[in-house]
Amino acid sequence: MDKIRKLREAREPAGLGVSGQAMDRRVEKKAPYGRYAAYAAGGIAALAFAWWFVDTLMGGRSLSVNAERITVSAVSVGTYEDFIPLRGRLVPRSTVFLDAIEGGRVEEILVEDGASVAAGDLIAVLSNTNLQLEVLGREAAVTEQLNNMRTIELQLEQNRLAHKRNLVEIDYQITRLTREISRQRELISKNLVSQSTIDELDDELTYYKNRRDVTLESQETDARMQEQQLVQLRDAGQQLQAGLGFARKNLDDLSVRAPVAGKLSGFNIEVGQSITRGGRLGQIDDPDAYKLNVEISEYYLSRVDLQQLALAEHNGKDLGLRISKIYPDVSEGQFKVDMLFEEDPVGLRRGQTLQVRLTLGDDTDAVLIPNGSFYQDTGGSWIFVVSPGGREAIKRTVSLGRRNESFIEVLDGLEPGEQVITSPYTSFIGMDRLNLDDE
Numbered sequence: 512m513d514k515i516r517k518l519r520e521a522r523e524p525a526g527l528g529v530s531g532q533a534m535d536r537r538v539e540k541k542a543p544y545g546r547y548a549a550y551a552a553g554g555i556a557a558l559a560f561a562w563w564f565v566d567t568l569m570g571g572r573s574l575s576v577n578a579e580r581i582t583v584s585a586v587s588v589g590t591y592e593d594f595i596p597l598r599g600r601l602v603p604r605s606t607v608f609l610d611a612i613e614g615g616r617v618e619e620i621l622v623e624d625g626a627s628v629a630a631g632d633l634i635a636v637l638s639n640t641n642l643q644l645e646v647l648g649r650e651a652a653v654t655e656q657l658n659n660m661r662t663i664e665l666q667l668e669q670n671r672l673a674h675k676r677n678l679v680e681i682d683y684q685i686t687r688l689t690r691e692i693s694r695q696r697e698l699i700s701k702n703l704v705s706q707s708t709i710d711e712l713d714d715e716l717t718y719y720k721n722r723r724d725v726t727l728e729s730q731e732t733d734a735r736m737q738e739q740q741l742v743q744l745r746d747a748g749q750q751l752q753a754g755l756g757f758a759r760k761n762l763d764d765l766s767v768r769a770p771v772a773g774k775l776s777g778f779n780i781e782v783g784q785s786i787t788r789g790g791r792l793g794q795i796d797d798p799d800a801y802k803l804n805v806e807i808s809e810y811y812l813s814r815v816d817l818q819q820l821a822l823a824e825h826n827g828k829d830l831g832l833r834i835s836k837i838y839p840d841v842s843e844g845q846f847k848v849d850m851l852f853e854e855d856p857v858g859l860r861r862g863q864t865l866q867v868r869l870t871l872g873d874d875t876d877a878v879l880i881p882n883g884s885f886y887q888d889t890g891g892s893w894i895f896v897v898s899p900g901g902r903e904a905i906k907r908t909v910s911l912g913r914r915n916e917s918f919i920e921v922l923d924g925l926e927p928g929e930q931v932i933t934s935p936y937t938s939f940i941g942m943d944r945l946n947l948d949d950e
Contacts, residue, residue: 572943573942573945573946574938574942574944574945574946575945575946576939576945576947576948577948578901578947578949581932581934582932582933582934583930583931583933584881584883584930584931584932585880585928586879586926586927586930586931587878587927588878588879589877589879590874590875590877591874591879591915591920592874593870593871593874593913594869594870594871594915594916595811595869595915595916596866596867596916597805597821597868597869598865599803599804599805599823599850599864599865599867600803600804600805600862601801601802601803601859601860601861601862602801602803602804602861602862603797603798603802603861604797604801604851605796605797606795606796606797607770607773607794608791608794609634609767609769609770609778609791609792609793609794609795610789610790610792611764611787611792612764613637613762613764613765613788614786614787614789615639615642615785615786616638616785616786617635617636617780617781617782617783617785618636618637618782619635619636619782620634620635620780621633621634622634622635622775622778623775623778624776625774625776625778626774626775627773627798628769628773628774628775628795629772630770630771631768631769632769634767634768634769634775635767636765636766637765637786638765639762639765642762645758646762649751649755653751653752653755656744656748656751657748660741660744660745660748663740663741666737667733667734667741670733670734671734674726674733678723678727678730681719681722681723684715684719685720688712688715688716688719689716692712695708695709767792769795770795771795772795773795773797773798774795774796775794775795776793776794776795777791778792778793779793800855801855801861802850802851802852803823803832803852804847804848805847805848805849805867805869806845806846806847807845807846807847807848807869808845809845809846814872815834815837815871816837817834817835817836817837818834818835819833819834819869819870819871820869821868822868822870823850823865823866823868824865825859826858830854830856831853832851832852832853833850833851834848834849835849835851872913877912877920877921878921878925878926878927879919879920879921880911880919880931881917881918882915882916882917882918882919883933883934883935884933884934884935885932885933885934885935886911886914888936888937888940889936891910891914891919892910893906893907893908893909894907894909894931894932895907895931895932895936896925896929897929897930897931901930901947902946903944903945903947904944904945905943906942906943906944907925909924909925910922910923
């Protein structure tokens with residue numbers, strides 16, 4: 512083995528290694544071009560996703576908006592006039608309703624709707640058979656009660672006279688027996704009469720005296736009992752008389768009369784029509800004095816009070832008003848108030864409407880933004896502020912205060928000179944940024 516190895520070494524040149532070794536080398540594999548393209552596209556997509564993710568977290572949801580379709584207004588400093596514009600309807604200051612106290616059938620109509628009436632004027636005549644029968648029944652009951660009362664009064668008087676006659680008779684007997692006993696005592700001293708005669712006279716005198724006491728007690732008892740019964744009957748009679756008076760008044764009320772002077776309205780009944788008890792026949796309005804009935808948003812409920820001042824414009828002239836009544840009911844976000852004129856206006860008609868400015872407070876200096884439709888969408892809690900370059904608008908939380916027809920008071924969140932979007936936000940709800948462009 513050693514010889515063979517030595518022979519092989521001798522046959523190979525020095526420094527050459529194994530045969531064929533110099534000819535062998537490693538060939539590196541080349542990556543395909545498509546794989547590099549895929550890696551590049553994936554990187555770009557990852558970068559785009561990362562940019563979108565960061566932009567979403569930092570900037571929120573955005574929307575591109577045509578700048579010509581929005582209204583941009585400036586934040587400014589000015590005088591805030593604390594009033595709200597309203598619209599009021601002219602109604603009579605006082606109204607008296609005509610209601611049927613008792614129902615009945617319309618027999619006659621004497622006045623047309625819209626006519627002026629004086630207090631006490633006969634307007635219509637109704638008929639009610641049941642009420643007439645009721646009045647007759649009450650009259651009979653009153654008559655019967657009066658007869659009973661007269662009977663008891665007669666009995667009381669007869670008993671009083673009977674007791675009086677008895678007392679007269681008893682007093683006569685007592686006087687007679689007293690004298691007789693006196694004479695008999697003079698005779699008995701002369702032994703002309705017996706003692707038994709005097710004893711009999713004494714017994715008879717005692718009887719009449721006791722009878723007199725009993726008669727007086729009976730007279731007193733009868734008088735007291737009958738007087739109590741008479742008082743009860745009189746009370747019952749007065750109640751019946753009062754009931755009869757009410758029934759007769761109801762019967763008289765079938766003749767409908769105007770309770771006050773004024774203008775008759777809503778009087779639309781017809782002859783032969785049946786009117787229920789308490790049914791509305793119409794109303795009488797004061798033709799010369801008016802008030803304004805105004806509806807106000809419930810947002811201002813806490814800022815409206817009695818005697819608050821307002822102005823209404825009519826024919827170029829300001830009319831002073833004061834709140835006279837606040838209705839507590841709120842319907843569809845509105846509550847009502849009545850306003851009285853400080854001076855009765857001339858040339859106004861019922862149902863006419865007037866523009867009103869209700870003063871809520873004193874004028875003050877404040878940071879202001881124009882009043883716009885955005886307020887209904889945000890409630891005044893946030894607004895879009897336009898960037899200095901005018902290319903975008905960012906949502907910002909703000910605090911807004913009072914508002915009138917023209918301006919809204921800014922309490923916090925905005926500085927004078929900034930630009931804000933005051934047009935409706937209906938299409939922007941949920942967005943955090945608006946990209947403003949010209950297309």
